[in-house]
Amino acid sequence: MKRIFVESLAILFACFIGALVAYEILVYELAVDYEFILEDDEALAHQQLLQNIADHQGGPSALEAMKQYAQQSHLLLQSHERPPAIVSQFFNENSSQYIYFDEDRILWFRLSGNTAIFSYVPDHSSVVRQKIDLEEDLAWIFMLGSFVIFNLANIWLILRRARKLENTTRRFARGDLSCRADLSSSNRLGSLNQSFNDMADRIAQLIESNRALTNAVAHELRTPIFRVQWQAELLQETKLDESQVATVNSIIEDSEEMEHMVDELLHYTRLENDHGVLSLETIELAALLSDSKKRWQKDKPCTVNLTIQVTPDRLIVVADKRLLMRALDNLVRNAFKYADNEVRLVCYAQAQLVYISVHDDGPGVSRAHQDHIFEPFYVADKARNKSQSGHGLGLSIVRKICDQHSGMIEVGTSEILNGAMFTLVLPASYDKSG
Incomplete structure (x- = not known):
């Protein structure tokens, strides 16, 4: 905006x-200057009157006049026996001419029968002349000042409207799809709004x-997925050879994976449609993580x-407990997928x-993928093993939950374990009684 202002x-x-x-x-330069013609005529009339x-009445009377x-x-009257060369040259080459204006519009004239050349120059010590010069300077100052003020005000009004439109964009x-540009005449920027x-x-x-389509498709997929699972489980109870058993087990695993993907998709859709509706409560982080650890221990690889x-021990946060647990579950289980030996929560x-x-x-997340890893369905194939990469919704859900809590999620390289580090940032609340 500043650049536009200066350029304008x-x-x-x-x-x-x-x-x-x-x-x-x-x-x-191109047109006839009638003011100069008028000055020439007045000067010639003045010279003829003096002549x-x-x-x-004689030369002394003319000099007195x-x-x-x-x-x-x-004005100041000056008499020159040796005028400037350009003036002397003019009168020498034009013997019939008795007046001459130089580049500064100073009048030079002579009288026949007199060798002296006279000139009138403005008397800048005169109070009247000083007032005239001051008025001319003030006229320029007011004109330039008015121009600058007018244009500054005009540019400010345009930029003010442009800034409001920029904030809306x-x-x-x-992600605020409900915001719209103000169409009032005082804020409208042409037809741009x-x-x-x-x-x-x-x-x-x-x-x-x-x-709506994603939500509908996800809901519709649940029924055929359930049928596939049910029929595959029925097949398990029949007499099958080893290859058939392996095929049925693969079908069940794939259907469970699809079911998990549909659940993630529905959860992501609900987060988008809830528009920040939270059930906030005061949560003691140490207790929450201690309870969650028991559940995570069952899911982690051996x-x-x-x-x-947790520092301090009684660290309190105000959040939607269900959503916070979902975010932590996604982060921890994501870490389990890629860790070699250790996962640590700090x-x-x-x-x-x-x-x-x-x-x-684990191998960490390369910088090339860090800017996109929270986007829906984004899979960092080069940074992660494809069999581990999931559906690309878990971290997107974490970011949605953080956004609803006015927090943020960051990804970087762990200085503790040298793998990936995902940091969830939320507004804090302290339990001062502890």
Whole structure:
């Protein structure tokens, strides 16, 4: 915005200077300057009047008339026996000419029968002249000041409207599909606001349709998946050879995997449709993690050691317990998939925030995938074994839960175990009685 402001002001100033230059060229260079013609005629009439006085009353009377004229006109009369070369050259080459204006529009004139050349120059010590100069300067100052103030105000109004529209687009980009640009005349930026709203309506409609379709498909898939599982389990009870048993077991495993994927998809869809509706309660983290550890111990591979560190012991967080447990389950089980020997949970509070970090000693997540790993259905194949990568919804669900709690989820490299580190950040609350 600052760059647009400066560029707009620079362009307007350049246009103003260009207009002044164009006026100067058109009026004083290409067209006839009638002011100069009038000055020439007045100067010639003045010289002829002085010549008549000199012819009839003598040179001293003409000189006295010059002095009176100069005094009344706030000019200085100067007599030159040796005028500047350009003036002498003009009168020498034009013997019939008696007046001459130099580049500064200083009048030079002579009288026949007199070798001296006279000139009138402005008397800048005159109070009247000083006032005139001041008024001219003030006129320029007011003109330039008005130009700058007008354009600053105009640019400010445009940028103010553009900034409001920019804030609306940012909110929309962050997922607030209900935000729309203000269409009032005081905030409208041409037809841009209406165009944005039309685009936002269309995008929101497409996203909502996609969500509805995803939810409907996920619900519809549950029944055929259940039928496949049921029929496969019935087949298990019949007499089968080893290859048939292996095939049936594979069918059951695949159907369970599909069922898990559908459950994840439905949960993700519910999080998107809940629009931040939470059942908040005060949760003591140490107790929650201790209870969860018993459940996690059953899911972890035998070779992986799980440890939990909470500092301080009575660390309190206000959150939706069901969603928080779901987020922690996803992070811990994700760590179990890739850990070689150890998974460690580290919880601490800092600057009114609670940090829950899940470390593993697996291969980690490369920087190329860290910016996208929380996107739905994103699978970092190069960083993870494909058989372990899941459906790409678990971490997306974690981010949705964090967003609903005004928190965040970060991924990086663990300094403790040198594998991946996922850090869940939530607003903190302390139990001061402990």
